[in-house]
Amino acid sequence: MAEITAATVKELRERSGAGMMDCKKALNETHGDIEAAVDWLRTKGLAAAAKKSSRTAAEGLVGVAVAGTKGAAVEVNSETDFVAKNERFQDFVRSVTAIALESGVADAGALANQAHPSGGSVQDVLTNNIATIGENQSLRRVAQVSVSKGLIVDYVHNAAAPGLGKIGVLVALESEAPADVLQPLGKQIAMHIAAAFPLALKADDIDADLIERERAIAAEKAAESGKPAEIVAKMVDGAIAKFAKENALLSQLFVMDNKTPVADVVAKAGKDAGAAIALTGYVRFQLGEGIEKEESDFAAEVAAAVGAA
Structure with missing residues (x-):
């Protein structure tokens, strides 16, 4: 034991x-x-x-950057919040996020090997920062999102500086609608994502292992009810359907009114704009997850x- x-x-x-x-x-x-x-x-x-x-169990910063139809998010960790407020550290996270956006790499190791404007690789600069600042730091993860037409919208919660903070979100809106329609819609959806923490875009996209784990828990709870097996099976199916609905972005209730599914919010925005809008992807990085x-x-x-x- x-x-x-x-x-x-x-x-x-x-x-x-x-x-x-x-x-x-x-x-x-x-x-x-x-x-x-x-x-x-x-x-x-x-x-x-x-x-x-919602605990941020490591310090550092999340950086987000967009350029029209593409966006990138990066997380760089430090040992203390003091370093996260350091101008040198913030400049590093900002520059690495820009490199990620330009290069399109979606792997932290590949990003570390990219050339840095100040000379050497991203990893070289990070190593030098560790020696200069005197605290361990790490390039933890990077993600990319893009659309063929439309807009990528970014949002930072608890921003420490423009594009830098504790929670970074990117929203991908595929549409021919103008930017002045997509930008405010994307920002509201990004704020929803920051608050509601969806597990996937659609119910079918939720990790299968997570679904099976939820099913096992629901089955044990339902079995304790003492009801017949067929009723227990329906209870389990209902619990899984509820779990998927509450954790898939498109079926979550929009935090702005807590009654309209996000999919319906997007559909209405497209109808009002006279051009279909599709929410095709998102990224949510929370510091220290x-x-x-x-x-x-x-x-x-x-x-x-x-x-x-």
């Missing part, structure tokens, strides 16, 4: 939103397996379904709870 440490309990609490003692019990039940513990908590109704963490950093005070609190149990 894996050792259940204060750090493990802390991580499970942050991911699930459950109480410390419930997290410890879940880890005991699942022999220290965090993924299994998350599912255990959810089957017991102790964690929110499909909880999406999937990266954990220690918080010593809270870890001490958890350690005390674990020791007392």
Whole structure:
């Protein structure tokens, strides 16, 4: 059995939103397996379904840049928020985002090998920055989006500087409608994406492994109802349909009115403009997604709870 440490309990609490003692019990039940513990908590109704963490567990910046029908997003991490406010660091993220946009590469390793205007490669400049600033930094990821006609619209939430912040969004609108129609529509959709955190553009695009995991959780919950097998099967199908609808961008309710599906908002905008508009893709980068950093005070609190149990 894996050792259940204060750090493990802390991580499970942050991911699930459950109480410390419930997290410890879940880890005991699942022999220290965090993924299994998350599912255990959810089957017991102790964690929110499909909880999406809003914690930014690493520092740094997300950069976005657009040029008409194409856009790029980049995430560069640092150890502290202090470095993220450093002008040298911001200039680096801004320049790397521009290089990503121009080159069209969608792989962090390939981007690191691109030439940098200041001389050498992107990686060379990053290495020099680490030595100069005195803090580790990393080029974590890059994504591209484009349309054949129409507009790519960018949006940064919690902007630290133009095009730089903690959440960066790109929206791809395929259309012959003019930019003065597409730009405000794209910005509203980008703000929705920043807030609603869709998992995919369409329900069919949601990761199959994630769907199966949700199905297993729904099946265990439904089985506890004691209803006949055919009713349980319908309950599971209904739960999965609801999950997909709530997590696919086009079927999510638009945050601006909380009643109209995003697909209908786009369709109406196209009708009003006299030119069809298609939302064909998006990118959402949130700083530090999937990266954990220690918080010593809270870890001490958890350690005390674990020791007392």
